Amino acid sequence: MYSEKVMDHFMNPRNMGELENASGVGVVGNAKCGDIMKIYLDIEDDIIKDVKFKTFGCGAAVATSSMATELVKGKTIQEAVKLTNKAVLESLDGLPPVKVHCSVLAEEAIHAALWDYAQKNGIEIEGLKPPTDNDDHHHDIHDDEE
Amino acid sequence: MYSEKVMDHFMNPRNMGELENASGVGVVGNAKCGDIMKIYLDIEDDIIKDVKFKTFGCGAAVATSSMATELVKGKTIQEAVKLTNKAVLESLDGLPPVKVHCSVLAEEAIHAALWDYAQKNGIEIEGLKPPTDNDDHHHDIHDDEE
Amino acid sequence: MHKIYFDHAATTSTRKEVVDAMLPYFIEDFGNPSSIYEVARRSKQAVDESRQKIADLLGADFSEIYFTSGGTESDNWAIKGVAESYKNKGNHIITSSIEHHAVLHTCQYLESQGYEVTYLPVDEYGQVNPEDVKKAIKNTTILISIMYANNEIGTIQPIEEIGRIAKERGVLFHTDAVQAVGHIPIDVKKANVDLLSLSGHKFHGPKGIGALYVRKGVRIKAILHGGAQERNRRGGTENVPGIVGLATALELAIKDMDENNKKMLELRDYIIEGISQKVDFVKLNGHPTNRLANNINFTFDFIEGESLLLLLDSKGIFCSSGSACTSGSLDPSHVLLAIGLPHEKAHGSLRVTIGDENTKEEADYFLEVLPPIVQRLRDMSPLYEDFKKRKN
Amino acid sequence: MHKIYFDHAATTSTRKEVVDAMLPYFIEDFGNPSSIYEVARRSKQAVDESRQKIADLLGADFSEIYFTSGGTESDNWAIKGVAESYKNKGNHIITSSIEHHAVLHTCQYLESQGYEVTYLPVDEYGQVNPEDVKKAIKNTTILISIMYANNEIGTIQPIEEIGRIAKERGVLFHTDAVQAVGHIPIDVKKANVDLLSLSGHKFHGPKGIGALYVRKGVRIKAILHGGAQERNRRGGTENVPGIVGLATALELAIKDMDENNKKMLELRDYIIEGISQKVDFVKLNGHPTNRLANNINFTFDFIEGESLLLLLDSKGIFCSSGSACTSGSLDPSHVLLAIGLPHEKAHGSLRVTIGDENTKEEADYFLEVLPPIVQRLRDMSPLYEDFKKRKN
């Protein structure tokens, strides 16, 4: 079902954990739908020095969280804003159709943490939109054929 | 599907053939439904001296014809009138439900030949009804469940 | 004693290679393909690979192949599923009068539900005229269902042409290809079909497994509601060994098709020739050339089919007939009636459907025992008696 | 490495004796049971004997057993077939909210066709209250369909009592006994049921074969139209090996039932006990005693089921979960929601369903690896983090 990359990131998640006194924290998803991702960012001089995640969710949710943190770690804020779910997907060699929403969630989690950082510091990050609370991404993606 | 008795009477039909100058001949069934039985009787002093049949039809049709001739051979007219499809069935150790109508046909064929004898000789045989031309017996018996 | 199986249109034995391919999925890799752990992943993979194989062999896409419990379910699903999906567009269905009961009875059921069905006639050889299809199409027509090849008389229909007409008029086209798949080269795209039914046991695959091809874009409602299997369209735990057997059998049938058909064609024509020469008052049913390589169907005047079968059986020859008596219904084969045979002749038909394992020796034995059997039954037949008397 | 199959409610391996019983019907006795010649008579006989065997094992008559392609078809047929036959009498159906999708989705389909369906609630253990059934019956009620035992939480329903109510009120009663047959002693007469679904692969029989018991006198329309098989009620060439496998598996399951259940009950309670003692923040789902001997279902707070399955899989343990993520739908198990679990807890459930071949050693290994896996996922869970913070 899952690619080797996905299984690797699920079995050996990178950057799992919390950051005390994080510069920005983002939480997306909800327990109702079965996925919650929480991202902690440590930002210094516009650079993501450290990043950690905690995730409640399926294998894909864990793997996309792990991969997303890898993809932004050490990057500038501007680079992190440009993270897309597609980049996460590709780095993981793809996901089953019903799991694609997890990559969307991972992208949103990173952005939500950046937004929190921006709010806390009263700055505006170019290209960053406020996190939405609805979970419409779920509904768009399912492979419902009837 | 068929009992051994049925197969025996089908493979080795008794009294198969024609009688020239028969005292009575009966034909029942029709080609449309796939069964025609023709019975020839030779009657002397109210006794069935000889009997022959010809049958177009399935294995059960042949076997019931054969058995019916056996059951009336050497019998009196009154005994032959009392021949029932049940007697034919029992003597053959039964038939599959969809084939029961063949035994009815065999009974009717004997009766039709007796009727012909009675007509030709201007006599009335007690308990003998004129042959009917419809094939309702078919429709009654089928195991149609819906 | 001889044992000659001449009823390959009824069913075929499962090839040893097919059984061997199935076996691991009973005991070892028995997992439920919907589960995610190791043992189940192997079943899932087997199902996926089988689906891909069948798709490739028919010129279809992976996602266009759905597994069913056989030809009957495929036919029911295709017709009812499309009828329900398109009922807002119309309620008219076109089929032929010689379809298998899986199609005919489904259409009759739909008539009871308010659909209108046109049953096209066929010519004396059992062919549908594409012009008749064209004329029958109305604004309300939503589906045409015409079988690829007939199971009783072997006649092959002008499927491509009917498909072209359907396409031009924007009507969906289903074909019951249960007798054709594995026997005739079929490419669903070239054949212009939108839906196609097949059944494993007709080409040395297992019984109780079949498939339905549904072209991408065709809407089809489920008829077996349940779990999310088959992309949410057909519930039920997958019959993994059956699916693997189906794909293996189709692969082998298509691999050997040319060679087998060449052999069977020769044998078929040898038997047809033999019967025609050795027995009086007979008639070949079905198309003389446009017919399946395995199919021989004759009417023997004055005699009834089941009796003929029983006597052939007693000689170790196994075939079939269009007689009513074998089906438990009053009427003989609707196919034989549709090609214009009167009832009594339809009752006296014999179907011999050969397979690649049949030999010329078997055909010779058959041609040796058949004439005396026919004569024996004719001697017993009041119809033959009448005929002779009329002649004299 | 360990390979521990703990998902017997999903499917079971086919017993070797069952496969052996099936094998002759693939290659040797492969004839079509509808044919009349020798090779086919043996298939016909095999089908008849299997039907008789199953009838005897369930306390039914030969003519009351119909073969289908599995539990899903049986459920669809029972409900749609009865609904259509009795639509002149009424249009109301009663079922429960914890049925399998084969029942629920069929009922939802019937709602779209103008039928009215009442989905009865269940208590916290997953039991339907017979009083609720009684209250739900109206003049228009034609069918009650309540499952014998639940596939997720193992809860056994008060079938006899519901059957008695149905009988008193003259309403037909169907039970989806797919998880119960071969696991609980069942006599259709004693159970007061009019229709009962079963599926082979749930008791070490083959996949793709099932049966429906239909009490004599119950009218039921066909849903798969076609040939005259199954007394004109279900078209399609019979899956002879499957049918033989089904009967053989049922016979063996019932023969070994007492012994197996005793063993499994012990193992089940050992595992339930073990989990309760070794892991915090867990809850047993389903009825504490009125449950299948094979079923263990726990909710683990703060974690999600699929992750749990994957980590257990990596240790060679194969089980299942009520997580949405494994089903491809958004919502977690409707069964766990129906017994009152909030969404996040329903997502974190684990179903372990044991079989007679599982051992205490396997249970011990499972109880050894489970706690650290749960802990690992909790350490990764933001819900657990919140919980700990709230506690401090």
Ligand SMILES: Cc1ncc(COP(=O)(O)O)c(C=O)c1O
């Ligand atoms: C309770 C219940 N009903 C119906 C089914 C459907 O059976 P099948 O998958 O054999 O169609 C299952 C199993 O999947 C089940 O557990």
Ligand SMILES: Cc1ncc(COP(=O)(O)O)c(C=O)c1O
């Ligand atoms: C043309 C045709 N369609 C449909 C079927 C039904 O297939 P199955 O018996 O596999 O359901 C058959 C064979 O029985 C057939 O010959």
